[in-house]
Amino acid sequence: NAGVMQNPRHLVRRRGQEARLRCSPMKGHSHVYWYRQLPEEGLKFMVYLQKENIIDESGMPKERFSAEFPKEGPSILRIQQVVRGDSAAYFCASTPTGGTSPLHFGNGTRLTVT
Amino acid sequence: QQQVKQSPQSLIVQKGGISIINCAYENTAFDYFPWYQQFPGKGPALLIAIRPDVSEKKEGRFTISFNKSAKQFSLHIMDSQPGDSATYFCAASTTGNQFYFGTGTSLTVIP
Numbered sequence: 001n002a003g004v005m006q007n008p009r010h011l012v013r014r015r016g017q018e019a020r021l022r023c024s025p026m027k028g029h030s031h032v033y034w035y036r037q038l039p040e041e042g043l044k045f046m047v048y049l050q051k052e053n054i055i056d057e058s059g060m061p062k063e064r065f066s067a068e069f070p071k072e073g074p075s076i077l078r079i080q081q082v083v084r085g086d087s088a089a090y091f092c093a094s095t096p097t098g099g100t101s102p103l104h105f106g107n108g109t110r111l112t113v114t
Numbered sequence: 115q116q117q118v119k120q121s122p123q124s125l126i127v128q129k130g131g132i133s134i135i136n137c138a139y140e141n142t143a144f145d146y147f148p149w150y151q152q153f154p155g156k157g158p159a160l161l162i163a164i165r166p167d168v169s170e171k172k173e174g175r176f177t178i179s180f181n182k183s184a185k186q187f188s189l190h191i192m193d194s195q196p197g198d199s200a201t202y203f204c205a206a207s208t209t210g211n212q213f214y215f216g217t218g219t220s221l222t223v224i225p
Contacts (some may be wrong), residue, residue: 004157033212042120042217043158056212091157102148103213104204105157107122 002027006092012048013113017085019079021109032075034060034067037072037089044094046090049075051091082113116207117141120216127223133191135219137204140185141152144214149178149189152201152218161202181214194223 005024013019025032030051035043045059049069060067064082069075079086090112094105123216126132126181135149157159163180164187171178177190191198203222205222 006157035215043215045212045214048212059212084127093157100162102160103150103158105150105159107157 004029004092004094004104004106006026008092011109011111013082013111015113016081017084019082019111019113021077021079021090021092021111023075023077023094025091025092026104027077029094029096029104031055031095031097033044033070033093033095034077035093037075037108042082043091046077058103067073074080079111082111084112087111087113116217117181117214118204118216120204120219122219123217124220125222127194127221129192129194129225131223133189133194133198133221133223135189135202135204135221136186137188137206137216138184138186139202139206139214141206141208142181143208145170146207147180147187148205148207148213149176150203150205150215151215158203172200189203191221196223196225199223 007022032049034046047060047067048056064080066078089108091108093105095101118139149161151157151161152160160172162176175192180187199222201218203218204216205213
């Protein structure tokens with residue numbers, strides 16, 4: 001039973017480029033969360049999505065960041081015109097239902113902006 | 115505003131000792147309180163979770179104590195082992211909503 005799959009594991013982008021992070025949730029899971037983690041820091045909520053819907057994007061910067069979870073295919077977190085401050089580990093997690101069912105995390109995408 | 119406050123930030127325990135990590139919350143609507151364990155280079159993994167209708171839950175060497183009136187919950191790791199050295203996160207959520215995480219505790223168990 002495959003877990004949450006994130007790719008790529010490592011992504012290097014130059015300032016101004018676009019970064020696309022992909023997340024395939026566990027089978028049967030229709031709720032996806034994205035979190036950002038900086039070194040020695042906790043998990044900062046970014047966005048919560050269901051299939052074809054954004055439920056809560058209160059943690060996502062209004063500029064340059066967007067997320068989607070289409071009917072078919074993985075969830076995508078897109079960062080346009082990346083800056084050095086975007087360098088972090090980005091984790092995706094999924095649940096079969098939102099809120100009080102266990103979150104299952106992927107191993108993250110480590111984004112480095114040079 | 116930090117919805118879930120976690121302490122201590124770091125903890126060093128001798129092998130065989132008890133590790134205790136504390137969390138506090140303000141939102142009384144929270145009804146699910148999980149703990150996650152994270153090793154370097156990996157995603158967090160669910161360790162143990164509790165709902166507010168019980169005051170304690172034990173799984174092996176890991177115990178959650180929950181105090182609803184004080185709005186606090188804690189993780190106890192009995193007989194701590196070097197393999198327990200990791201970062202631990204508490205979290206809280208409500209049905210249909212996002213999870214709020216504490217800032218994490220880096221645990222080091224000395225052999």
